[in-house]
Amino acid sequence: MRVSDERFETVVDADQPGVDPPYDHHDYVGTRLRAPREPLVILPPTLSEVTGPAFGESALAPSDADLTRQHDGEPHGQRIVVEGRVIGDDGRPLRGQLVEIWQANAAGRYRHAVDTHDAPLDPNFSGAGRCLTDQDGRYRFVTVKPGIYPWGNHPNAWRPAHIHFSLFGRAFTERLVTQMYFPDDPLFPFDPIFNAVRDELARARLVSTFDMSLTEPDWALGFRFDIVLGGRQATPLEEPHDG
Ligand SMILES: [Fe+2]
Numbered sequence: 001m002r003v004s005d006e007r008f009e010t011v012v013d014a015d016q017p018g019v020d021p022p023y024d025h026h027d028y029v030g031t032r033l034r035a036p037r038e039p040l041v042i043l044p045p046t047l048s049e050v051t052g053p054a055f056g057e058s059a060l061a062p063s064d065a066d067l068t069r070q071h072d073g074e075p076h077g078q079r080i081v082v083e084g085r086v087i088g089d090d091g092r093p094l095r096g097q098l099v100e101i102w103q104a105n106a107a108g109r110y111r112h113a114v115d116t117h118d119a120p121l122d123p124n125f126s127g128a129g130r131c132l133t134d135q136d137g138r139y140r141f142v143t144v145k146p147g148i149y150p151w152g153n154h155p156n157a158w159r160p161a162h163i164h165f166s167l168f169g170r171a172f173t174e175r176l177v178t179q180m181y182f183p184d185d186p187l188f189p190f191d192p193i194f195n196a197v198r199d200e201l202a203r204a205r206l207v208s209t210f211d212m213s214l215t216e217p218d219w220a221l222g223f224r225f226d227i228v229l230g231g232r233q234a235t236p237l238e239e240p241h242d243g
Pocket of ligand 1: 104
């Protein structure tokens with residue numbers, strides 16, 4: 001770990017010391033250029049930000065949460081169910097929260113202009129989904145397992161399979177972002193983004209668990225990923241990045 005403790009302490013979320021990754025993580029090359037060089041200034045939210053327009057339930061369609069049904073045909077890949085709860089540090093469910101995900105297709109390619117990875121796009125997969133949490137704070141997505149992709153951070157750099165998550169909060173200024181990984185990925189020891197979370201137990205909370213109870217017979221495997229905001233069991237959160 002080459003980020004000094006002094007610098008680390010200036011950039012972590014004060015509510016989750018040692019859990020969130022630092023903005024500047026030397027092994028994650030992109031952070032060297034974009035990490036803040038001065039202490040962060042907290043801007044209190046204004047009334048217009050927390051009362052202004054936000055996504056509402058009426059704007060969501062059922063297919064938004066099923067990434068395998070957003071086109072005429074089905075995407076290639078291993079079909080999976082990803083389910084979990086969004087809960088506060090006191091265990092209370094966070095209801096009606098907009099959960100958004102984005103991911104590479106089964107071949108490890110994003111449908112995005114800057115993704116030039118030599119892997120095929122899938123005409124039946126956009127790689128983006130969203131839903132609202134229910135009364136128990138629960139969300140559920142159907143998708144395909146994302147492929148592993150190279151990302152040029154260093155020679156022979158490959159990202160472990162992952163799904164990006166965003167929690168919108170009450171306004172865009174409250175948006176939180178993290179990543180979900182899959183169990184037993186052999187690339188964990190080599191990934192600077194995963195290892196930017198210094199605490200081993202905190203890193204483990206970024207890894208989903210295979211859950212047979214979520215698995216649908218003859219149809220899809222199931223993975224569980226709970227997101228805890230704050231407290232000792234907090235899920236590490238990050239700034240949006242290019243990995
Ligand atoms: Fe990614």
